[in-house]
Amino acid sequence: MDKQNNKRIRTRDEFSSFLESLFSVVSAENIIYDPERLTAYECDGLTAFRATPLAVLLPRSVEEILSILAVCKRYKVPIVPRGAGTGLSGGATPIEGAVVLSLARFNRVLEIDPKNRTARVEPGVTNIRVSQEAAPYGLYFSPDPSSQIACTIGGNIAENAGGIHCLKYGLTVNNVLGLKLITLEGDILTLGGKGAESPGYDLLPLIVGSEGLLGIIVEATLRLLPKPECAQLVVGCFDDLAKASQAVSLILSFGIIPSGLEMMDKLVLDAVQADMPRALLNSAQAILFCEVDGMQEEVEEQSIRVKEIMLKAGAKEIVVSKDDSERMLLWKCRKSAFPAMGRISPDYYCMDGTIPRKKLAYLLKKIDELSAHYNLKVGNVFHAGDGNLHPLILYDQSVPGEFEKVEKMGEKILELCVQVGGVITGEHGVGLEKLNSMCIQFSSEEIEQFRRVKKAFDPYSLLNPAKTIPTLHRCAEFGKMHLHKDNDLWGGLERF
Ligand SMILES: Cc1cc2nc3c(=O)[nH]c(=O)nc-3n(C[C@H](O)[C@H](O)[C@H](O)COP(=O)(O)OP(=O)(O)OC[C@H]3O[C@@H](n4cnc5c(N)ncnc54)[C@H](O)[C@@H]3O)c2cc1C
The missing domain is CATH 3.30.465.10 (Uridine Diphospho-n-acetylenolpyruvylglucosamine Reductase; domain 3)
Known part of the structure; x- marks a missing residue:
């Protein structure tokens, strides 16, 4: 964790006085400080990072929030906002000496x-x-x-x-x-x-x-x-990830803008297969979901076109949803992919990088090589149309040293994303997880500018500090350079 966040409350007396100030502005039932109840707030969906907050505050009104912020400012206590805690980059994970500000009761x-x-x-x-x-x-x-x-x-x-x-x-x-x-x-x-x-x-x-x-x-x-008048889902089964990736480029190059274009590979398919139609399971190495929506005629025409394109790209089997309930069932297979990984591995680490679509096949091959190098299985399920990858690195938390290996491999994947002109997050954010990768994506001048923006809103650095923006000191310690995409830096990265 970056050094800027030294714990501000150091003694039991200081903590008691801080709590007293909170009790004077927030009703007792909206403050949690009992250690057993605090465990539920130790992390978000990225369970590998954990810390116990000083307290969890559940305000019900804007006035209560204003008072909480004033008390925290007086005691220099960092504040970590929290929604449902499903984030996957440690954004809502407390840092040492912080309180969690839960917005759960702002639910109207x-x-x-x-x-x-x-x-x-x-x-x-x-x-x-x-x-x-x-x-x-x-x-x-x-x-x-x-x-x-x-x-x-x-x-x-x-x-x-x-x-x-x-x-x-x-x-x-x-x-x-x-x-x-x-x-x-x-x-x-x-x-x-x-x-x-x-x-x-x-x-x-x-x-x-x-x-x-x-x-x-x-x-x-x-x-x-x-709501669109109608929608249809075309699901293709491919014996090769590269062919499915080619179908993605072809569909978009024909001017079709699907309402969803998602891919999953064999390993993920193994996890969700109980829910998949049998026809799609035969020797599939990749499954491509393509949904089109709009007016009835347009949808019919486009789904025929998508089916033709998938066949041209080498699809072995194709299933087209007959009605809305079948379409929702097929989507359920995709949406349940993350939780389903629990069927095949005790733990998984979900990465999130975005790349130009034309680099999909190349990057998936590189991830395969990394998987062999680190001896860690990787499943891929992702928003193919956006080039937003979610490699799921499978591991066992109880094996000493295994998570450190996973982290290293994750960082390598993100380096690859930056090298091909992509970015280190598509949708899960930077949080605690990707601070090192920020040093690769951005120059020190850019990072300094982010810091100035933060300071303009939060001069005391108390709102979710130590997240998202790395210190330049950290980047220097990490020892990695910001990558200029146009330069040929492959030499440095092929070392894995
Ligand atoms: C199974 C699974 C599937 C997922 N699929 C997707 C997906 O398809 N796409 C996707 O984008 N993400 C996905 N996620 C990640 C996660 O659900 C999203 O990032 C989501 O937006 C987090 O919402 P949350 O309420 O849980 O926020 P939290 O995890 O509680 O917080 C996330 C961040 O928001 C900040 N925050 C929360 N509320 C406020 C507020 N009121 N004011 C200021 N800051 C606030 C927190 O400080 C933190 O930095 C998935 C997660 C899981 C576990």
């Missing part, structure tokens, strides 16, 4: 406005609930992370979450119209609104994806879309 849908096609919600509302509440009006919220039953809108915004349908309808950043944000200084900022344009500097996209470093999101206005 404030307004569904069918005329403007917007929803105004509190940050603790789950992603799926927005679409459920909008459904009676024929509307839905399009960003759909696989964790959508549990993850919250606050967490989605802070991570700029993606999902299966983001290829056509955009990431969270493209579907948030307005925000209310509380800064550490206690200012309440209103950014954007119901309309597409607003006056002044456009700070909204700066906050989306800021990983809880710049302020506490207390309200969001979301764009709702009309």
